[in-house]
Amino acid sequence: MAEEPVNKPTANEDDDFVDPWTVSGKSETGIDYDKLIKRFGSQKVDDEIIQRFEKVTGKRAHHFLRRGIFFSHRDIHNILNLYEAGKKFYLYTGRGPSSESMHIGHMIPFIFTKWLQDVFDVPLLIQLTDDEKVLWRDLKIEDARKMAFDNAKDIIAVGFDVEKTFIFNNLDFIGKCPAFYQNMVRIQKCVTYNQVKGIFGFGDSDVIGKITFPSIEAAPAFSTSFPFIFENKVLPCLVPCAIDQDPYFRMTRDVAARLKLPKPSLIHSTFLPALQGAQHKMSASDANTSIFLNDSAKHIKTKINKYAFSGGRTTVEEHRLKGGNTDVDISYKYLTFFLEDDDRLAEIKKEYESGVMLTGELKREAIDVITPWIQEYQKRRATVTDEVVEQFFKLRPLKF
Structure with a gap:
């Protein structure tokens, strides 16, 4: 090769x-x-x-x-x-x-x-x-x-x-x-x-x-x-x-x-x-493009509802008829990263693309997956003291 x-x-x-x-x-x-x-x-x-x-x-x-x-x-x-x-x-x-x-x-x-x-x-x-x-x-x-x-x-x-x-x-x-x-x-x-x-x-x-x-x-x-x-x-x-x-x-x-x-x-x-679209990765320098690990549940909900680019149609009627586009929808893309259940992900994809699920409902799915993930993470983060950091930074042999 x-x-x-x-x-x-x-x-x-x-x-x-x-x-x-x-x-x-x-x-x-x-x-x-x-x-x-x-x-x-x-x-x-x-x-x-x-x-x-x-x-x-x-x-x-x-x-x-x-x-x-x-x-x-x-x-x-x-x-x-x-x-x-x-x-x-x-x-x-x-x-x-x-x-x-x-x-x-x-x-x-x-x-x-x-x-x-x-x-x-x-x-x-x-x-x-x-x-x-x-x-x-x-x-x-x-x-x-x-x-x-x-x-x-x-x-x-x-x-x-x-x-x-x-x-x-x-x-x-x-x-x-x-x-x-x-x-x-x-x-x-x-x-x-x-x-x-x-x-x-x-x-x-x-x-x-x-x-x-x-x-x-x-x-x-x-x-x-x-x-x-x-x-x-x-x-x-x-x-x-x-x-x-x-x-x-x-x-x-x-x-x-x-x-x-x-x-x-x-x-x-x-x-x-x-959040604004798949052309760019999240940026740490722009709070509105990203969901940060220290964001509150309220911030997460606001950011996804306000900024997450939608693959939905212009009207509800058109969306019901033609369905949404998961290839561009940011809420769906986030679910592919953070929703571990393959069957549920496939079900969401099918419902959104067929028009059964609307954009607001898809955003709610993303909020309901990402919010508890970050809240669980924040509990662990609160236990990481300066002393814990020192242990990881200490020059020492590792077990392997």
Whole structure:
């Protein structure tokens, strides 16, 4: 099989725009993920892979897999083969803190990562790229660090196992771990300025910190960056992430071969769309595009009723006659992420598309699913103290 392109894949004017900082779709139905797979050179998560997950783990596939929310991969077979052979690997994912509270779109990779940690019983590294936010935004180091710790509490509340999970923020951690910095330098030596421009589109006026940042996101994909966890053992890595982070790991996989280290495997998620429509993912910088984890039940209801783009018709009569369009309806799209009952989801789809269910009723379904999910989450979040965060950030071996 041909290796994926290392440089930024070329896109036509009609193509969706997806990079680590901007996501914009051309169609009202959202990003064309099949096209994105072809452009990025990844592989589709098909029925065979889903069945293999179930065979190897002995568990039913997560609904994110069954519904194509995690839709693309690089070398996932390698990880499944390793696990089947009784060999070890670890998980690595991350978050670029950009707001005091995360929104439900940020939760998608973490919900799935928790499932992976549980079913494979493996260690997990979570990188908080507060340095990235300082370099890309008008943000002070002190503010970025605070956001990182606030977001760490949001992430911990997903339910990760502290004995198997290490969380770190770059602005504090890199100075404490010489091996991590040494791997950063090894990576930097393998990538030219022209290559990093080609992959990420950096320009001559970009600050020099941006040019070196990709090496920081790449380093956790190598177990030798964490001798206090892995004792310099070389373990393969699986990275669950949204598809917009893939450019970092195309570069990392190219570097891995040159460093004679295992290439990280990846599994990519789609985006939870903004309330206003599927062309954009949720944004932390605009409260009205997103449902935040600290929103009250009243806020959630207001946001969905007021802002969630509808696939309904202009009049009730026309809707009853022609039915609604679930391909563009945001309330329905949110249900595909958060309603676990496959039969109920299929029933809602059928009723809405046939005109039996109206837009207001569909919005109520979304409110009734998302509100209790967030309320349960908020109960867990309230128990995450500074002392709990310290346990996750402590440099220590992990159980695996």
